[in-house]
Amino acid sequence: MAHDTSRLHLDTRCIHGGQHPDPSTGAVMPPIATSSTFIQDSPGVHKGFEYSRSHNATRFAFERCLGSLESSGLLEEQDRTCGGFAFASGLAAIGTALELLDAGDCIVCMDDVYGGTNRLLNRVRARSQGLKVVFVDMTDAARLQAAVKANAPRMLWVETPTNPTLKLVDLAAVASIGKAAGAITVCDNTFATPMLTRPLELGCDMVMHSTTKYIGGHSDTVGGALVTGRTDLCEKLRFMQNAIGSVMGPFDAYLGLRGVKTLAVRMQRHCESAMRLAQWLERHPKVERVVYPGLTSHPQHALAARQMRLHGQPAFGGMITIFLKGGIRESRAFLEHVHLFALAESLGGVESLIEHPAIMTHASVPEAMRRELGISDSLVRLSVGIEHADDLIADLDAALKRC
Ligand SMILES: Cc1ncc(COP(=O)(O)O)c(C=O)c1O
Known part of the structure; x- marks a missing residue:
């Protein structure tokens, strides 16, 4: 039975956040669940697991831990993975988040972001999704405000500290501009990690991670994650994660979960x-x-x-x-x-x-x-x-x- 780990210190949540012993054996560490499919007693009658792209116990355990660490505020009873979603890479996570937008929408992005984020927006989604991509130096709230007013974006994408010039962005200020404009504010929290910076608590709608980096911590796994506390976004992301299919595999979920403990x-x-x-x-x-x-x-x-x-x-x-x-x-x-x-x-x-x-x-x-x-x-x-x-x-x- 899940117990609420959301009030524990972050240090403790790294280890216990969203975790419980394996119900079938009592294993303290979640087993690596490799089965791609699950038996059904009768068509459509199963234990909540049908196919591993949609349901994987190791990935769920990692996702719940990230949901807990980023303080999504969602318990397992409300959302199966506490608002956490794991992907095959950081860029796969970003790609899935961009699917929340419709063709022709505008995204306002911090000017200094990871090169791959810039490339995905500029050279892929601007063409394939018709996204209007506007880069702005968000360290200047007035400039961001003007860009939002001129472009009516549906998403703000922010990194802090930025990669590689280590500029800081005031997340509370950006989130409040995003909220007033009805845009989804997403923070790439890869550099700071949930230990140092708390985007959801500062008003952002979603957090993104390349778990390849500090979360995994040992340069031996590639992965990405999104976390949200908004149930409407949770529902859409769960659909997108399954529909697009760029999910994190069970071995990487295991490495991510093992890495994040420290x-x-x-x-x-x-x-x-x-x-x-x-x-x-x-x-x-x-x-x-x-x-x-x-x-x-x-x-x-x-x-x-x-x-x-x-x-x-x-x-x-x-x-x-x-x-x-x-x-x-x-x-x-x-x-x-x-x-x-x-x-x-x-x-x-x-x-x-x-x-x-x-x-x-x-x-x-x-x-x-x-x-x-x-x-x-x-x-x-x-x-x-x-x-x-x-x-x-x-x-x-x-x-x-x-x-
Ligand atoms: C800040 C940041 N965001 C996203 C990514 C992309 O993550 P991945 O390489 O796991 O696809 C990186 C990779 O270096 C990064 O540094």
């Missing part, structure tokens, strides 16, 4: 180490500029301190962006000489990763837009893992000496 302790370490590294980098002579929401030099440090909190204290995540002195030659030399930091796309794993967005994760963003956003050849993005911070600093120091 999210609270991992995020604490990510935040502590990233702060140390950011302060150290800020003093390094080869570094032109460091962007990290925890630094007082970050233009939105005050907003970050309010909106990103862990255990009641400001906490700023594990992502750092630096601008090196020089250009592509210096960036390449630096990136070719790191050892502990793996030169690889993605982020949010226990191991530290480093990458060059202009050539790697954001190559799909049109060059003019990259220039406008400041994604230059000297910009390098770091995902600070949970190794000892002294070792990470030594690794960066040695590589910086080579550029």
